[in-house]
Every structure is written in C-alpha cells, then in structure tokens.
Amino acid sequence: MKPPPFAYHAPTHLDEALALLERYGDDAKVLAGGQSLMPLLNFRLSYPSALIDINRVAELSYLRQENGQVCIGALTRQRTIEFSELARRQLPLLHEATTLVGHLPIRTRGTIGGSLAHADPAAEYPTVALVLDAELVLQGPGGRRSIPAEEFFVSYLTTALAPNEIVTEIRFSPAPRTSGWAFEEVARRHGDFALVGVAGVIDTEGEQCRTARLAAAGAGPTPIRLRAAEDILVREGVTEQGIQRAAAKAAELVEPDSDIHASADFRRHLTEVLTRRAIQRARERGQEQRA
Amino acid sequence: MSSTEIGESVEELTPKFVGARVKRREDQRLLTGQGAYVDDHHPPGLLQAAFLRSPYAHARIARLDTSAALTRPGVVAVLTSKDLVPLVKPVRAASKMREYKETSFPPLAVEKVRYVGEALAVVIAESRYLAEDALEWINVEYDPLPTVANAPTAAQPDAPLLHDEAGSNILLSREFARGDVDAALASAAVRVRDRFRFRRHATVCMENRGCLADYPAGTGELTLRSATQCPGLLRDALADLLDMPEHRIRVVAADVGGGFGAKSSLYPEEIVLCAVARRLKRPVKWISDRQEDLKTSTQAWDEIVDAELGLQADGTIIGLRADVTTDIGAYSIYPWTATLEPIQTISFLSGPYRMPHYRGRNRGVATCKAPMGPYRGVGRPVTTFVLESLMDRAARLLALDPAELRLKNYIRADEFPYKTPAGLVWDQASLTECMQKARDVLDADTTTRWRAQARAAGRWVGIGFATYIELTGVGSAIPVSPGMPIATGTEAAFLRIDPAGTVTATFSVAPQGQGHETALAQVVADALGVAFDSVRVICGDTALAPQGTGTYASRSAVLAGGAAIRAGQTLKEKALKIAGHMMESNPANLDIRDGQVFLRDKPERGLPFRAVAKTAYAGLRRLPKDMEPGLEVTRFYDPFFGTASSATHVAVVEVDTETYAVTIKRYIVVEDCGRIINPLIVEGQVRGGVAQGIGAALYEEVVYDDAGQLLTGSLVDYLVPTASELLPIEVHHIETPSPTTLGGFRGMGEGGTIGAPAAIANAVSDALSHLGIEINEIPITPEKLFRLVRAAEGTP
C-alpha cells in the first residue's frame, strides 16, 4: 500500500496552483486533506503523474459572512467548521452533518472543498450543499464561475469540475430563522459513511409547511434532492399522514445500489424511515427556534 | 507427575502479589509509544521486501518473468519458487489423525495459485516504495481455473480439485460419539434443530504481521524478529526447513501488538525472508500492510452446523447430534494443520451439560480462501453459539426459564472430574455458581419486569444467556491440535538471581499484550518472597529461553506460571540453606518476605535477601559444605491434562424497530479462572475478548464472492467494533483454584470471545421472539434483521 511515483508540487498561491494544473492537463490531482485521495493512491487505484498540494494556499482557508451569505474557503477543515460559532448559528445543518463525518483525526485534515470535489454520494457535505442550495465557486485558467450544487454533482465520484479547475469557495444562504433542520443517518458504526442519510430543512407554522427541502445521501449515484416529497409536505402539511406520504415518496425517488453492507431494498426502507425522522426532528427544532 | 506434587503447592504459596490489582508494568512503555515492534528495528544495510500476490482465486501460472523487475531502480533481488527450491524444504503440516490428507503449502506459489493474495514472487529493494514499484514490472500470465468457492460445493464429488495430491477437497473428517444418539433423539419429548452459520472471521491486530531476518556472515547466526506468538515453534520449524542447527537460529518476538491466534502459525513470509537474508547476507524486512493482512493472515470459523438437541419433558437433556462443515481455506497451516478448528468444534459441542448421548461429525473442506487458522476461542465460539441457541429454543418450547433449564442440566459439582463425549476431562468448574451470580448481578426479576414494560411500549428488547466451559492450560496428555507431531505440553522458567539480589525471570512464552511481564513477576515474587519490583520478566527470545513454544491457547498463566512457581521454590530453598548457614540456624525455621530473610519464631532476627544472594556467588568458603555456588535454575512444567475455565455471559439488547440496529444495553460476565493472579489483567482480557465477541456477533464478516475475490479487503469493509460501539462490560469473578494445576491457575485468555456471540444472539432472538425469529447466523447485521422481519411479517 504505497502510492505509485508522482511529482509533487506545493504552491503557496492559487494562481500558481492553477498554472501547475494547466501544465499537467488532466494528469494531475489536487491534494487537499488527503483523506480520500491518499487511500486511492495507496491502493494504486489512481496513477496521477503529479500532485498539486494546496495545503499551503492560505487564501483558500476561511469562513466568513458576506452579503447575507456564509462563504467558506475550499481548504477550510471540517474540524474548523465543527468549532465555528458562525457555522453553528447560521448553518446548523452543516454543523450537525460535520459531526457525522468520519472521526476526529479525519475531520482535522479533511476539507469541505475536498469532500465536495470527491463527490462520494454517501458523504454528508454534498447532501448538505444540495439541500441548502449552495453555490460552488470554481476557478480555472479562464477565470471564475459559480455553479449551483444541483448541477455540480454528476455521478458517482464525478462532478462538473474541469480538470484544470479548482473549487475555491462554497456559498451558503442561511435558511430562515424560523426553520428547523435535521441530518439523520444510519451507519454500520460510528463514523462510517452512511448506509443512507437524509438531510432536511423545513419551515412550519402549526401543521402548515411553508417550505421544505429534503435530500438523501447514499441512495444513488449522487446525493438526491427529494423534490416530490418536499411538494407533498408543502401541500399536505406536517400532519402524520403528510409526513408518512412524503417519506414513502422519498423511498420511491431514490435509486440505491446493493453492496455488502446493505441491499437496495434495505436502503430504500431506510430512506423512508430517515425521511420521516428528519422531518419530525426538523419540525421540533423549528418549534424550539420560535419559542 | 504425582498428585501430591500438584496438591502441595497451592498451599505453600503465601500470596502477596498474586491476587493483587498490580498495574501492568509494560503499559508505561506500550501506551506511550515506546514499545519496540518489528518495524522499530532498523539495522544498517536493511533491505525491504514486497510480495507479488495473486489477483486470481485459482489459476495456473503460465508465465512468470522477473527480468524486467530486476532492472528497476533500487531492486537487489527478485525471487520465485524456483529460486527457493535449493534454499528451503517445502512446508507440510503433518498430523497422525486418520482421516487427514496432508498437503503442501509452498512459501511462494508453485505451478498454481489457490487464493487471492497468495504470494508468487518477492522483490527485495532498498525501500518498500521501490519494491512495490518493481512489482508492477513482473510479467505474469495466469490461466484461470474454476473457482472452488465454498465448502458445500467444494465437497461435491465432481468439484474442481484444489490440491491434486489429496484427491479430494475434503481434507479431513472425524466423528466423536457416545451412547446411541439416534435412538435417544427418537425417544425425546422435545427436539430442537436448525442449520447454523458462523461466518468467516478475520483477525485484526493493531500491529500487522511483519518480520525482519538477519544473517551476518561472520557469526553464521540467523536472527528472525517476527510479530509472532510462537518464537520457539518458529525456531524449530525454521531449523528443519532451512536445514540449520537450532542453536544457530534465534527468533525474537519482543513487543507484539496483538495476535489472537493469527500470529501462532508459521507463515510463508517468515520462511522467505530467512532464506533471502541467508542468501544476500543482508538484513531484510517485510511489514504487512492492512490489505495484505486481511488477505493473507489466517482467518477463522466459516462453519455450517446442522444440530439437533433432544430433551425430556422436564427439560433434561438426553442427546445432541451435529454435522459440521468447516471451510478451511486453501492450505493446511503449520503446525496446527487444518484440523485444529474443525476437530475442536465437535470436541466442545456438548458444552457444560450432562450429555448422555452424542454424535458430532465434522469435515474440513478446502476452498479458494485464505488459510484457516486458530482464533481466540478456537472451536468454542461456534459451539457455544449453537448449543446455547438450542437451549433457548428448548426453553421456549417447554415454557421454562432459560436460566433454570441450564441450571438443571449443568454438570454438577459432584460429577467432576467429568469425561465429555469427545473424551476430554473437565477437572472442575463452578457452572451453577456462575449462573446464580450472573442472575443476581442482572437482578433478573427487575430486568424481566423492565423487559415486559418496554415490550408493552412497542420496543424490541431481549435478554440472552450463554454458559461455556473450556479446556485451558493444556499439557502433554492432549496435543493442542490432533495428531500434531510437535510437543505443546510444557513450558519453562529460567530464573536467575544476581549477586545484588535482583531477579531475572525469563520465559519461553511470548505475550502480545497480555501482561506477562507483570503477572509472571507477581508469581515469581511470591514464590521467592521478594519484592515485585526486584523481579524482571523477559519473554519472547529463543536465545534467552530456548525451550518452549509460545503464548497461545490460554496456556501461559498455567504453564509459565507453574514453571515460575517451581523455579522460585527451588531457588528459595537454596537461598534459605545459604541463609541458614549464614545465620547458623536451621533453614526449616527460616522464611523470606519482602526481600528479607527471617526466623519464623523470631521475625525481628534476619538478614536481607540481597546479602544471601551475594553470598551465593562468594565462593565455597562462605557456603554450606558441598553446595555449588550460584542462584540459577531452569524448571519445566507440564500440567498434563489441563484445566477447565468457565463463565456465564448475559447480554441485554434492544433492536431498533425501524433501522434494525442492535444496541447492547448491558453486558455481564461472571467467570471462574481459578486462582486469579491479577484481577486487572483478567478483567482486561475478559473485556477485550467480549469486544471481539461483539465484533463477531454484530459486525465482522469476511466476504468472498463466487469468483473467490475478497470483498472485505480494507477496514472500510471489514468492520471491527471501535470504542464507540462498545459499552462498559461488567465483570465478576468466582475464584475456585484448579485442583490440578500448580498455583491453582486456570487459563482465561479466550473466554470473552467464546461467550459473547451466543449471549448476544440469544438476546436478539429473545427481543424478536414475538415475531418467531430465531437467530441462526452471525454476524447479526441490520440487513439480515430487515430480511428476517420482512419474512416474519409476510412482506416480500
């Protein structure tokens, strides 16, 4: 389990990093926290001719509020988000999801940009980005572009990122203060990737549901936005029946695979259970928020 | 051995340290990163090895060309089986067992490969990175052969053969019987039966396997540092395979990070590295990475058991019949052979109960998987799971309390020594006391009421019991593995007191974290009457302790502890003679305590032990007439039959009614390991064992697909429980000194793993009893429970 040979570059500025990427064409890999990339290299499942280590690019590491949005630099560590008061207050769903990412040493190195660029459909951050309608800022030799999360995730470990682009920033618009949130997941063990996870943000008033946003992790080739289930909630409200029907709809919307840890059937079943739990907990939290 | 010799010593030991909660002295080193494992050694000129491993489960090697790899940067040598032929003899694990077919296990594959991960070639290079890079330049062509995927298909007469020389994939079969079980079961009022599945298990040690071989031409001595449980055993085997005298081979297992059975066999890499070091006259190291370890370290269990238990209407057991199929993987390992696990299943299946009629059959079948080897508990985890599950089913059918049913059938105190249907003898055990105490600790009535209330609220909660009895500290009467040609019944203590009065106790046992340095020092300190701190214990180096095999099979406390008592007593006797001479007193009136020799009837008169030690080396002029100078001795101990350990485990669980996650809410162990040397160590062993049992019950499973590909090749897919999945385990003791071992010790290193899968499975069955679900397979995963519940509810 030693990586194949590669050239190693450790630029200190984004421009430099981009120039190096451009130089290697699609033969280089950006190295952020290394928590997904290094295992791939050590198993010799990936043979890049160069690694562009962005850990010294300080300009990519920040977490700040800007024009009502929370902007997070791609190199920001998961652990930094876990301890950020700003994230906890403004993006409680992202904060809760962070505590479910692996274990402490992994979060200490792993970055938000790496997690999104890696695009593991069972990972928490892509699902949160999707449900919160986050925007990803990508920079290439031709300049910057920004792309909604919904368009960023293309398939299993595949994104809309071009080989010569770097994710530089993720922008979140905080949900209204009256809404509640929940990230519910089932993993075999504490810290494992979820068999299925469901993220929800809903804004309710009594049994009425003003807005609902739901997405599932681990239940398809990308994180899946559960729009038809959201519609049911808004139409029928957070009544017992509305919740039940939304959860059942969620199970129809996902397209899970079978593997040694869970069958597609079981993942569908879990999607239903977790969607219901996520809605219920989000609703309770929303009520607490208002109280 | 005479029986008086056994009886006397239990009395004679005046325990001071034995029985005390002495903190493990090795922990300072091991827990602060100062242990010295194989990979911590870097002799000058060190080379690194990397093995080319088969991606195929079964294939003929059509071409194996290493010439390009030889030209890669940093590469010093590349060897295949052809190069090894003049260097080492082939390994054959022999057994005198009648229906056992001996086969060969070449250190590097010859002509064909038989499992994914089997080594075909080794690259020796200046670094491991360069060695792995060069592996990609070895040119191999494989002609795939049909996969021998699992035991049931491999046992078919028309199955493709794994070992042509055997003529069949069934490499062993055996039967133990007593009475007429068919007639007994025919007459039984109640019969319970099922097909049980105990899935394949991997041994995950903190330290992967690894070894370092060095052969300086000057001395002509071969030193192998290896992460092994059995340095003595390896030394003997290597002497034979390499055709070298034993006293030119030194095997060292200093600090070893876990073994659990998987480091007790001789491995291909150890042989290859010795041969290479001898040829290159340079030190060579190989450290297994996690992927290699999961692919190539011996795996465990993988059994299918068809079992049926018959009882009278009042719950009295009348007979048990079982057919076991064990998937032994691709090779029979040295020295245990493929018979070890299979035979122990049918040896132990009758459990802690009176069993008038019995028949257990087993066949061991070769398949394209990593070789099967011993794992903590050998044979007992599966048999306890099967029998204790049948007991609970019988209790449900008879509407009896499961604990009462057990109490009714336990071998009674007045029936010991009890001979089992397979011919083993239990010297003594406190089965009833363990169960009664377990029920007290559980507060059975309160817990049963809680269960009823929780169930009324729609929760799925259950309580499960499991009792086992196991043979430990096995002496020479019974080979550890059937028909095995090597001796495993003795161990030695090499005791040396220097002129300053400090004690060096060297043992041929070799711990992998069990705390021998502390426990054996306690025994020696008590046997001599000196301070604990004045005793240093050294283990795991055949140059220092040449006779003995190692640490495995719950034997070290009994065998090394017994040898320690003997050696301590011998030296104490001599020291007292010298002291008597110095004090002009009768040695019979003297004793030693706290490093002070004193007159029994006038304790204030005495002299320091130190002074006696100094005198021992001062020459004849100062010593009693005809006494030889020095204070050194080597004593051996063979407990002959061995002794029984037993325990009752209780698990209280809750199953999530929607996600099917199993949460263990309480876990209780009441065990009897005879005289306890150190409760801290015993409790640590129990907890570690239970943790592994929880892994087996709920998480761990080695999965091969039908093409023989390993799907659990990393710790992302092979799930071991972590601290987050565990709970405080409540450990209680019944202390009944063994009547048959020196010191009264019983072995206890494996028990935790034996009881836990059974107790947890029974608790889950209890939690799901309203659905009529009986657990007959481990691990109990959420996926499996989902399917069972669906089937029970009639949902497709």
Ligand SMILES: Cc1cc2nc3c(=O)[nH]c(=O)nc-3n(C[C@H](O)[C@H](O)[C@H](O)COP(=O)(O)OP(=O)(O)OC[C@H]3O[C@@H](n4cnc5c(N)ncnc54)[C@H](O)[C@@H]3O)c2cc1C
């Ligand atoms: C034991 C273990 C358990 C884990 N459990 C979880 C879990 O439960 N949930 C979870 O979500 N994750 C989990 N992870 C993954 C972890 O969160 C990773 O940190 C994350 O997936 C990748 O982030 P990274 O910064 O380490 O990226 P790296 O590993 O450095 O890179 C990953 C990929 O993203 C690319 N990349 C990285 N940064 C950028 C960028 N700024 N622009 C463009 N491309 C980029 C790299 O080229 C590479 O292809 C686990 C990891 C381990 C080792």
